Amino acid sequence: MTKYLVMVLLLAACGAPDSRPPSPAEAQRLAHIRSMPAAAITARVPTGAGVVVLTGRVDFANRVGDTTMTTEGRTDPAATGLLHWDRTELTFQGWTRPLRRDGSELDTTLLLLASLHTAGPDDPAALRRTVTWLRSTQLNGTPVDVFQGDHLTYWVDPAGNLRRLEAHLAGNSAPAVVDVTP
Template structure:
């Protein structure tokens, strides 16, 4: 009797355990290879983001155009409510523009305000890293699934975002920074629902959530050139 109870307990524990991360299967590599191309065909996505930084967690909400590599968002510092903690940001592959505004909502049409423009930094800024990452998530062709299959990319687990079932994948290690691996939350159609990233020296992951949007991004004159 005791042996039967022990075997039953072990079986139930095994059923409830979470599978260990593992290398990609061929279909999973093909699915992961299509992420940026799928974003490109989508065109524009709405997003929200939570980006840890030394000055406090940055909260962004706006849209990203994966075809033209352009983003527009309202931004605020979580836990603060002063005039220096919120505003609007628009950016492309190389530059960003920021304007302090009373509201951190990315309204349309884009307001005529005093935009301060600068180059995106390659290193040293979690915000710049997040913005650069977002506008690089679209490509006009799929990645090489065979190379992904041979890489360190792996399947982590099954999960859910709301009612949507997703698989969570970890991308390949980057040669320049082995800790900077991205985690892709893909639904059953291969759409990117969430992205997690380690930015700068922050231990907490930055989190980006995506939903569909048909509202284009109106580029401001300082970035139009």
């Protein structure tokens, strides 16, 4: 029995692809994801108050977003409404407050989305040193390559479009997941 279990584990390990630095072509595709001007998003952000779901649009170039926000399992007025944000503040149901940089899961995710855009592509050579290719897979019927950076996982299609971003937030075992439709 033990010999059989060891063989199964060895076969499973041999069949799993190893992570590696991205190829030059993969790094080139990854370098362009932050120059996307705007996209539709659906985000799931785990918070202490429940999982917040954002559905709407982010204008990455102008660093603003407009979404509908709902909190799974809640029906109170603070759990559902329209949310607008930029790099400095958020507006929800008519009240406005500064975005907090103190580690709040929702604020951290909104700040990440507001700062994702760059005017030009990232340096592919630098990406080859700092990002790891994890695997090729499919996401909603689209082939993607999955790359791991520092606290972020990028799902990139063959055209170089970001299709999913996972942010591993401090103090949370589940990542914030942002599905992107260019």
